[in-house]
Amino acid sequence: MSAARRIEVKGIVQGVGFRPFIYNLAHQHQLHGWVKNTSNGVIIEVEGDAEHLDPFIDQIRTLAPPLSHIDSIQYEDINPNGHTDFHILESESIPGAFVPISPDVSICDDCRQELFDPANPRYRYPFINCTNCGPRFSIIQDIPYDRPATTMASFRMCSFCQGEYDDPGNRRFHAQPVACPECGPHIWLEINGKRSAEREEALQMARALLKKGNILAIKGLGGFHLACDARNNKAVQTLRERKKRTDKPFAVMTFDPQSAQHYTQLEPAELDLLTSKERPIVLAKKKATDGLSPLVAPGNDRLGIMLPYTPLHLLLLEPQEGFPDIFVMTSANISEEPIAYTNDDATSKLENIADGFLMHDRAIHMRIDDSVVASFRDGPYFSRRARGFAPQPIPLPHSAPMLLAAGAELKNTFCLSNERYAFLSHHIGDLENAETLRSYQEAVGHYEHIFRIQPTAIACDLHPDYLATHYATERACREELPLIPVQHHHAHLAACLADNQWDKDEPVIGVILDGTGLGSDGTIWGGEFLVGNYNGFERKYHLASVPQPGGDAATLNPARMALAHLWSAGIAWEDSLPPVQHLTKEERSILERQLERSINTPPTSSMGRFFDAASALIGVRQKVTYEAQAAIELEALCMEEVQDAYPFAIEGDQLNCAPLWQALIQDLHNKTAPAILATRFHNSVIQMILETASNIRQQTGCTTIVLSGGVWQNMFLLTHCVPLLEEAGFHVLWHWRVPTNDGGIALGQIMVAMRSLELENRGK
Numbered sequence: 001m002s003a004a005r006r007i008e009v010k011g012i013v014q015g016v017g018f019r020p021f022i023y024n025l026a027h028q029h030q031l032h033g034w035v036k037n038t039s040n041g042v043i044i045e046v047e048g049d050a051e052h053l054d055p056f057i058d059q060i061r062t063l064a065p066p067l068s069h070i071d072s073i074q075y076e077d078i079n080p081n082g083h084t085d086f087h088i089l090e091s092e093s094i095p096g097a098f099v100p101i102s103p104d105v106s107i108c109d110d111c112r113q114e115l116f117d118p119a120n121p122r123y124r125y126p127f128i129n130c131t132n133c134g135p136r137f138s139i140i141q142d143i144p145y146d147r148p149a150t151t152m153a154s155f156r157m158c159s160f161c162q163g164e165y166d167d168p169g170n171r172r173f174h175a176q177p178v179a180c181p182e183c184g185p186h187i188w189l190e191i192n193g194k195r196s197a198e199r200e201e202a203l204q205m206a207r208a209l210l211k212k213g214n215i216l217a218i219k220g221l222g223g224f225h226l227a228c229d230a231r232n233n234k235a236v237q238t239l240r241e242r243k244k245r246t247d248k249p250f251a252v253m254t255f256d257p258q259s260a261q262h263y264t265q266l267e268p269a270e271l272d273l274l275t276s277k278e279r280p281i282v283l284a285k286k287k288a289t290d291g292l293s294p295l296v297a298p299g300n301d302r303l304g305i306m307l308p309y310t311p312l313h314l315l316l317l318e319p320q321e322g323f324p325d326i327f328v329m330t331s332a333n334i335s336e337e338p339i340a341y342t343n344d345d346a347t348s349k350l351e352n353i354a355d356g357f358l359m360h361d362r363a364i365h366m367r368i369d370d371s372v373v374a375s376f377r378d379g380p381y382f383s384r385r386a387r388g389f390a391p392q393p394i395p396l397p398h399s400a401p402m403l404l405a406a407g408a409e410l411k412n413t414f415c416l417s418n419e420r421y422a423f424l425s426h427h428i429g430d431l432e433n434a435e436t437l438r439s440y441q442e443a444v445g446h447y448e449h450i451f452r453i454q455p456t457a458i459a460c461d462l463h464p465d466y467l468a469t470h471y472a473t474e475r476a477c478r479e480e481l482p483l484i485p486v487q488h489h490h491a492h493l494a495a496c497l498a499d500n501q502w503d504k505d506e507p508v509i510g511v512i513l514d515g516t517g518l519g520s521d522g523t524i525w526g527g528e529f530l531v532g533n534y535n536g537f538e539r540k541y542h543l544a545s546v547p548q549p550g551g552d553a554a555t556l557n558p559a560r561m562a563l564a565h566l567w568s569a570g571i572a573w574e575d576s577l578p579p580v581q582h583l584t585k586e587e588r589s590i591l592e593r594q595l596e597r598s599i600n601t602p603p604t605s606s607m608g609r610f611f612d613a614a615s616a617l618i619g620v621r622q623k624v625t626y627e628a629q630a631a632i633e634l635e636a637l638c639m640e641e642v643q644d645a646y647p648f649a650i651e652g653d654q655l656n657c658a659p660l661w662q663a664l665i666q667d668l669h670n671k672t673a674p675a676i677l678a679t680r681f682h683n684s685v686i687q688m689i690l691e692t693a694s695n696i697r698q699q700t701g702c703t704t705i706v707l708s709g710g711v712w713q714n715m716f717l718l719t720h721c722v723p724l725l726e727e728a729g730f731h732v733l734w735h736w737r738v739p740t741n742d743g744g745i746a747l748g749q750i751m752v753a754m755r756s757l758e759l760e761n762r763g764k
Contacts, residue, residue: 004033004047004080007057011071012100012392013042014145017131019088020173021065027168029056032083036090037144039452040097047080067102067132067277069392071420088174091144098418098452100393101137101145104221104368106279106309108133110171115311121160124200126312127185127362131175133277137391138222138364139177143450147176151363158183185362187312190347191355203315206358210316211323215239217332217346217354221310222368222387223339224332224346226353227253229324236295236328242353244335248626249297251281251304251370253329255317260284260305263292263326269375278388279309280371280380296328299621299629301636304372309388312360331369336430338439341367366446367439368426374715377722382739383713384411390426391447394737394747397503401757404444404455405749406472408488408517408742409463410627411710412436414444415746416453417754422498423451424738424747431467441471457482459753461491461745463518484753488517488745489528490537492708495748496740497534500706500733507531508733509540509693509702514709514741515555515608515628524548526606526709527655529692531700534755540699541692543610544568544654547601549594554609557623558616558630559583560591565613567595569658571665578619607685607711610657617664618677631714637678638716645683650692660684682714686721690728697730704731710741 009018014037022035022044031048046056061070107115111128114120122128129135142149157165161180164172172178179185181199188195189202197205209216213235215228226243228235230252240246254260257275264284266274274282281304286297297303306329308314317327331339332350340346341364346357372384382389400417407414412428425447428440448454460472462485469485476483486494493510502508510530519525520539527543546568548554554561559579566573573580573588580588594601608631615621615630620637624630647659660681667677693705705725712718718734725732738744 002047002080003050003053004045004078005053005057005075006078007044007046007060007073007075008041009044009060009070009073010041010099012067012069012102014099014143015102015136015140015176016067017065017171017173017175018042018068020131020168021063022060023086023088023168025056025059025063026086031056032086034083034087034089036088036092037146038092038097039094039099039143041099045078045081045083047083065131067105069100071100071395091146093144096452098450099143100421101140101143101391101450103278103388103390103392104136104138105133105277105388107311107314108277111311112314115314122180124315125181125184126187126203126310126315126360127179128311129175129177130171131173132171134175134177135221135362138366138368139362140450141365145176150176151365152177152179155179155184185360187358187360190357190359193347202358206356207316207323209356210327214355215242215353217350217357218312218316219343219346219359220313222364222366223341224350225329226332226350228328230293230296230326230328231291231324233293233295236293239328239330239353240295243330246625247298247629249300249304250328250330251306251372252296252326253306253308253313253317254326255308255314255319257307259325260307263287263289264303264305267375269378273373273375273380274305274307278371279307280373280388281306283372283374283383292326299633299636306370316358336432337435338429339367339369366443376715376718376734379736381734381736382743383741384427384743385413385424385739386426391423393421393423394498395501396420396422396498397501398754400750400754402453402456403459403750403753404453404472405459405746405753406461406468407746407749408461409466409468411739411741411743412440412468413743413746414440414447414468415750416447416451416455417750418451418453422747422750423447423453424744427743437467437471440468455481457484457753457757459484459486459749461485461518461749462487462520482757484756486749486752487520487537489514489519489525489530489709490532490752491745491748493530493532493537493706493748494534494751495738495744496706496708496733496735498747498751499735499737499744502733505533505535507533507700507702508704508706509696510537510706510708511689511693512709513607513711515606515711516552516604524602524604524606526604526608527610528605529696531696531702534751535759539653540696541650541653541655543605543607544656545603545605547595547598548604548606548609549591549601551600551602555612555624555627558612559622561609562613562616563588563591564595564601565610565657566661567592569661571658571661574665577617577665577668579616579622582616582622607709611711614664614681617661617668618674618681620674620678628710628713631711634678635682635714635716637675638682639675639679642676642679643683644680645687646680648684648688650695655688655692682716682720685717686724689721690724693725693730694728703729704733706733708735708740708744712740
């Protein structure tokens, strides 16, 4: 008996080989009809024996292509139309409709095998790809996802590629970026503004430059990298000097997992992340090896390591006798500007850094940096969510209107919502200069275009001076849209709830620890114990506020922060203390007058500055050259075998740390090893969290606790705190799909704004 159905599939179902999959599945079930992409997903019409329809629909979900992600399958019975075959129809653009887009994906095993197979037509071709791998988001200009709507539009397929593209039995069937050496993009090497070589010769010359200790700018998937031999001290030092990056760790790339395991102590979950299709930078414990230059990640016990994710990287790092096995592979930018992604941009901005440029002519439409993850409880724990993950949507616990959340200033991402999706952007960076702001605005426009979102309201941080807040305010005014300011730490709490699909109204405890965020009382917060939900929050406890000398300038001067903490605690500045010795007598005198007269000393409860003060007092770091350096180097000293902690006091709604500083100074007098001091300090913070959370539970009955904020990137703190809280009977939530730092805050802004609008509409 013949029957027919019309099926609509939503999710990441374009650019992942979904139509070819449906084509072949229909043939297996002897069904006729058609499949096509639309701006809303994939539409299928099939007819045939009725008994074949249910298994066909079941297998759409169970056998879907590996890069796809199905959110929903809806179908209805229709009258048979007399189809006698199955076809892939032309894509259809539906005004206002949208579809999630696949992130860029690393080279698959099949393409990798072909890349190194001398008998294959694409042997050593740097742009080999198929429906299971290759560029996606970085080349998409519009939807539906078809070649004319990508930066591959200018490359006309040759008959060989066209044959594979049209063959339903080929894995390149409807692979939009498909190309070969005859018809596709190619590489060349530029030195001193002139092309020195092309194709394979360019590759070999580039390898020779790297081997000699030169610095190379390499155009990758989402932008340029700066690369050099990570075992060559002189090369790494030269890169630091030219890039003006004094101490901040560099990421590295090795050819295969075996090489990565030579330099890092990879746990099984970390190895899974390293070899996943997303190929992020994985933060793993360093091994004690004399091979890696100590200048790659000074003062850090972790190394950010990744594997090649494009065929070009594989060819460039191919093992050879005498060739280096590990390379610095860092974002190609100056200072805190965005990553360079066009050829002209690279040559103009990197000419004083790179000795050569390995270029190609496949344009990048949207620049995107590498993702950075650690592993916690066998899952990903993001520091930066970008290539490989963005713009994959975050499912929302409730349906949302079209909203824009502008995000924070540091580690900025923005977020757009529509229906049950939150489109959290890739990592933009610190919005502290015009170039990054321009990149931010371009990305907002691109996301709104490809996801067909016209915001009906805009959310932003409470801080009026953030560039993201300026953008949100000006745009809301210009477009006459509601503007919803969201307190920074409330947004952190909401982001963690949304990250965990929290769909309840019951309040939770939020332990929100970071460096800075404007509080609802106008002071700088950062060591916060909140009770709240998407609707609102109450500040239950916080670190006792101390003066922050020089305001934001104090973030670069832990020594000044340490003395401010001691001054607030009524503890004398003894000459033997490391931060006292670091500052000159004149500097100390000025600082003392500043504190006594409250001159540019805004009060702060920041946990980040608390860690800075401890780092300076212990003698680890008095001045920093990058964000969180003092805390990172303090954490690197921690020892598992040290169990004891320093005392502290809970007085009213504040955590008084004067007893802690007194005990730590006594340890300094006793010549206690810095590693022991560092561990006792961390243990003290863990005890503060446990005791304060227990107090809140006793007062409110709340048993769920969320952990969010940049301080939770401290893995010693996280890995010791979570089990302790669980043993005490708390249900603990942490981030696993979005960063715990400010890179996830826009998601929280979306949730708070959505609930604010709901409550406002109910009141009308």
